[in-house]
Amino acid sequence: MNNSQQRGTTGRSQVRRAELLSIGRKLFADTSYDALSVDDIAQHAGVAKGLIYYYFKSKRGYYLAIVEESVAELVSRATGEPDLPGTERVRRTVDGYLHYAEHHHAAYRTIVTGGIGSDAEVLAIRDAVREELLATIAEGAYGRRTVPPLARLALVGWLSGVEGTTLDWIGTPQAQGRPQRPELGALLVRQLRTTLDVIEEFVPGCPAPPAPPEESAIISDDGRDHLPVTESA
Incomplete structure (x- = not known):
């Protein structure tokens, strides 16, 4: 051949x-x-x-391959623009993460909850996703992928909140007033800003990056910025 x-x-x-x-x-x-x-x-x-x-x-091998493919797609969407300025990259990371969850409910739930039962291999895949997302956020905020343990724990706390919030969000029907993705994204970015400010208090070596005036906006599918409902456009 x-x-x-x-x-x-x-x-x-x-x-x-x-x-x-x-x-x-x-x-x-x-x-x-x-x-x-x-x-x-x-x-x-x-x-x-x-x-x-x-x-x-095997069936298990098939299932793990599906999980790994879903993970790769989530990470690619959330971390796919490394050349952007730090604060913009953080915004895009959050929006890419929510976009994936919005369009792949079942795959997102599998990734975040660890799949079938307490499957060690699926849990390891999930943990690897979290580490990559934490590194992406740290790089956007501080220009480096690793941070001191206390700062990392603070970011873990924020990401855990993002996971729980996102699970609840995709489980809420539109008819019950589910927020639009840009609005939720702006909320999560604002919460991250608060987390970064707290990190600076406890870990002076990790100063919070300057916040641009439009920080709370986030890019939607139509390419426009959206602000929280509490602010005027």
């Missing part, structure tokens, strides 16, 4: 694997892990179950 044929085969394999992951995300969004068998998955995908084993070795 020549190189172009090899690349073609590899390309087709990657496409098929991606298709199976996409199908799996939808299946596990509506059905619990234990309620789905490999036979069920293969039937929904319209493939022989041997193909699932070929790409993922």
